[in-house]
Amino acid sequence: MKWREPLELALFHVGCRVTGRLPLPLLQRIFASIARILVRIGERRVRWALVNTRIAYPELSEAERLRLVTASCVSWSLNLLDFLRMQTWTAQDLRDHIRLEGLAALHEALSRGKGAIVLVAHLGHFELGLQALALAGIDCVVVERVFRNRSLHATLRRSRARHGAEPVDRKGAFRRLARALRKGRTVVIALDQHAGRSGRVFVPFFGLRVPTSSVAAVLALRTGAPVLPCCVVRDSADHHTGTIFPPIAPPCTGNRACDVEIATASYVDALETLIRRHPEEWMWSYRRFRGSPDCASDPYALEPT
Numbered sequence: 001m002k003w004r005e006p007l008e009l010a011l012f013h014v015g016c017r018v019t020g021r022l023p024l025p026l027l028q029r030i031f032a033s034i035a036r037i038l039v040r041i042g043e044r045r046v047r048w049a050l051v052n053t054r055i056a057y058p059e060l061s062e063a064e065r066l067r068l069v070t071a072s073c074v075s076w077s078l079n080l081l082d083f084l085r086m087q088t089w090t091a092q093d094l095r096d097h098i099r100l101e102g103l104a105a106l107h108e109a110l111s112r113g114k115g116a117i118v119l120v121a122h123l124g125h126f127e128l129g130l131q132a133l134a135l136a137g138i139d140c141v142v143v144e145r146v147f148r149n150r151s152l153h154a155t156l157r158r159s160r161a162r163h164g165a166e167p168v169d170r171k172g173a174f175r176r177l178a179r180a181l182r183k184g185r186t187v188v189i190a191l192d193q194h195a196g197r198s199g200r201v202f203v204p205f206f207g208l209r210v211p212t213s214s215v216a217a218v219l220a221l222r223t224g225a226p227v228l229p230c231c232v233v234r235d236s237a238d239h240h241t242g243t244i245f246p247p248i249a250p251p252c253t254g255n256r257a258c259d260v261e262i263a264t265a266s267y268v269d270a271l272e273t274l275i276r277r278h279p280e281e282w283m284w285s286y287r288r289f290r291g292s293p294d295c296a297s298d299p300y301a302l303e304p305t
Contacts, residue, residue: 005149012152016087024238027081035077039070045285046073051299052284056206071280075234079125086128087159091135094163098125098132098232102244106138106186109226109247115181117216117227118244121192121271122283127160129232129242130188134164140186141166143173174215181223189216191264192271193286203265205272208294217263220250227263229270233278245270 019027039046046069053065060068086094109116118133118140120126133140142160144167147153160167165188168176177187195213202209220227226247235241248270251262275282287300 005151008149009152009155012084012155015084019081019084020088028078028237031077031081032074035073036070039066039073048287048300049073049284052286052288055208055289055299057279068279069284072282072284075124075281076283078234079127082125083127086131091163094128094131094135097238098128098240098242099235100129100132100136100242100244102228102230102246103136103138105246106228106244109228110184110186112224112226113184114224114226115184116186116247117181117220117225118186118188119216119227119229119267119271120188120190120231121275122190122286123192123231123271123275123278124233124281125240126190126232128240129230130160130165131163132232132242133186133188138186139164139184140188141168141177141180142188143168143170143177143190145170174219177215177219178223181219181225187219187225191216191267192275192282192288194288194290201261201264202293203261203268205268205288208289208292210268210289211291212264212268214260214264216267217260220263221256221259227267229267229274231274231278233281 049069049072050065053060053068057065057068082097089097106116106118120129130140130142142165144157144160146169147156157167166180180187191213195211199214199218200211201214201217203212204210205212216227219225227250228247229245230243232240232242248263248266251259251266253259253262289295289299292299
């Protein structure tokens with residue numbers, strides 16, 4: 001509905017102003033309370049999150065899974081709060097709220113002259129990590145999904161680019177990403193979401209094969225760019241730590257299709273390892289396991305009443 005677009009944009013601007021004026025402890029309590037309410041009323045994405053935790057952690061009781069989903073929802077509510085607050089932060093404010101570790105590994109990878117691919121999941125405050133990378137002097141391109149609300153998307157894109165990162169629409173992005181890598185730039189790709197029918201492979205994730213985009217593997221194999229996992233997690237009430245890990249060794253079977261699948265599987269495995277370290281900070285609300293050939297039926301379908 002057209003009336004929703006200006007309303008959403010107005011709410012975003014109001015949220016930025018309000019969160020810049022009220023005390024942080026009060027704001028955190030409010031946002032966390034809203035998240036807990038959504039869990040209690042069984043909002044649709046909360047139900048999906050519970051399905052995901054049943055698949056990922058079958059050894060947990062239902063009460064333990066509910067606690068994990070609640071912690072995840074609270075974590076994301078606080079990240080949303082920080083994202084709103086970020087809109088008025090200066091470059092120094094941003095630096096004060098995050099510590100980057102592993103930059104040496106990224107600089108070493110970039111020194112090879114083939115660019116670098118940084119893999120992320122929707123784990124912790126990856127938007128803050130992107131800004132920190134740009135402020136650290138990393139010339140980066142980030143693959144993004146275009147929102148239906150074009151006005152809000154344009155506002156968020158300007159925010160994302162204000163410290164030097166270049167957002168690129170994921171549709172038709174391959175050539176631009178390959179060109180960026182050949183220029184020695186860093187490409188940031190999220191690889192933890194369901195992939196469409198084109199350009200995907202099925203690789204294990206929490207024990208089930210899931211449809212995953214092969215774009216990172218194809219780019220890496222075609223350009224020789226090293227691939228480094230990265231995550232940004234909260235280490236205190238108002239601070240985060242971003243960590244860039246060493247490059248993942250590329251496969252070399254001589255069969256390109258096989259190499260793409262092996263490489264993608266290794267990337268997803270690295271991200272799963274990070275999620276298992278910080279499960280409360282991953283966004284469990286995606287229908288990540290839909291389309292898995294290991295599921296006899298749609299795990300997200302409502303059970304008959």
